[in-house]
Amino acid sequence: MTQNRQIHLDNRPQGEAVAGNFKLVSAETPALQDGEVLVRHHFLSLDPYMRGRMNDAKSYAQPQPLGQVMQGGTAGEVVESRSPKYQPGDKVVGFGGWQEYSVVNADQPGALKKVDTTHVPLSHYLGAVGMPGVTAWYGLVKIIEPKAGQTLAVSAASGAVGSAFGALARARGCRVVGIAGGADKCNYVTKELGFDACVDYKQHKDAASLSKALKEAAPDGIDGYFENVGGMVMDAVMLRMNAFSSIALCGMIAGYDGQPVPMTYPQLILTNRMKVQGFIVSEHMEVWPDALKELGTLVGSGKLRPRESIAQGIESAPEAFLGLLKGRNFGKQLVKLV
């Protein structure tokens, strides 16, 4: 039995999520049963979708239960095994939640996956070569279906999904315009990630102003857009979208706290004959192998150099998560536990 610190959801947000919604709890790991392994988490993944699950609302996933460990992706190392499938020392990714250790039934399909850290650092399996990367891949390849020479755009461009989207789009011969908050992020998006342009939405106080800046960054209009944010940013991009363009709708951070954020110009979907499609990457497991292979190659070859914001220690998870929702992270937000 090992001391295992955990973060529970203690109560649901009233509007904006706050630190008081979470609670640090100490427990002991249970003794392993046959077929189980004990995983020590090296990294926790913090992702915007978690905010949606904190509400007690109908959504694609069950709400995060109260009084239980916050759910989420993890990368770590097997430290004890009663399964022939895993040996201590195996590097694995799973869905262990906001805690230092998890006990996993190794026979449950998809619960754990061994990963090779020779060319790809362990943490990237929670980002560019994990769920966020596959999310970008699905939206780009299956919804936007880009053609070489088209102009694509992505919000939260410096983040885990946005940076992968940029690399995948560039590899397909597209012009890519990022939208990010602040000069530092925009510099990173163009200089390090190789986007063709980046617009700092914080310099614009309404959709009309942001849309004008997008017109300069995308003089031929926008053919495909990957939406991570919603609200004003989405309105501004919609004003610049071309006929027969597509929006892959993956996140709407703007609407997670309380009141829904309307779409101001839905008639553009009609006048521009657009397709707007929402998706959840976990429902498309069939694409993961192809997507992960391409993403692993991009990272391994240095064409995608994802940035990470790393908080230290389990106790830092709530504040790091709240910062993520406000865009304070820079790249993939992780918590390092070891």
Add this chain to the structure above:
Amino acid sequence: MTQNRQIHLDNRPQGEAVAGNFKLVSAETPALQDGEVLVRHHFLSLDPYMRGRMNDAKSYAQPQPLGQVMQGGTAGEVVESRSPKYQPGDKVVGFGGWQEYSVVNADQPGALKKVDTTHVPLSHYLGAVGMPGVTAWYGLVKIIEPKAGQTLAVSAASGAVGSAFGALARARGCRVVGIAGGADKCNYVTKELGFDACVDYKQHKDAASLSKALKEAAPDGIDGYFENVGGMVMDAVMLRMNAFSSIALCGMIAGYDGQPVPMTYPQLILTNRMKVQGFIVSEHMEVWPDALKELGTLVGSGKLRPRESIAQGIESAPEAFLGLLKGRNFGKQLVKLV
């Protein structure tokens, strides 16, 4: 030369369209050149899309020019021909505009089409067996892609597009729920058109109330929706749509007068993994033959009995059109000239 009364667009609407935007003008038809025919219009088609073209705004079509005949579909009879392709007496549909006669170059592809009025009355070629019918067909077959047993919904259900949508959906084994304004229209939708249910949106003053009524009419939720209206009606339907559902976006009458009407709950597109797609049927000419064949059979066999609102005389066109925008028509709105 024949006396030819016409309705011109005299000035553009400031907000709501009004009768003063139009002007009745008398002209004479020009002498025919080789290859031309003179068509006497029996019916003008009035359609909601015309309101969009009255604005001087970027849209899928060029704005209706000022000081010229209002554009629109027409059905009539060839009365004089200098083309070997047409004889006087031929019944034809075309795009002759709001006037009593038009001179048409018979060699221009798609400008005129002969129709057979043995089983289908001439006027229906402007409705169920014309552009509105094909519009319903395209949204249903190509965007919603229904499966037998699913529940579908359509707004403006008693209108030309809505009534065709219902018959096409029923023929595919779907449950169909209409939305219409007033008890008379709802009665017609269920009793005459054979919809499974109809909700009177005029009985509801907000989306929450209308959504509740839709829940009774569609207890298993809505899998596909054909949108002719936008605004509050669309919000209410979106609240009842199932996971992996689709919306074919064809009209947004609610937003034609002035200010755009927002979509209140765009995050539902994400949480329900929906597809929302706009389209213009004139860009999909490849489907017209199949669609018209099915629609002609439905009308000829009595399975689709479209209703018409018929205004008399060219001078009545503006008021009939303004009534259409307010939902005062009942079925396909036409102007009869002969």
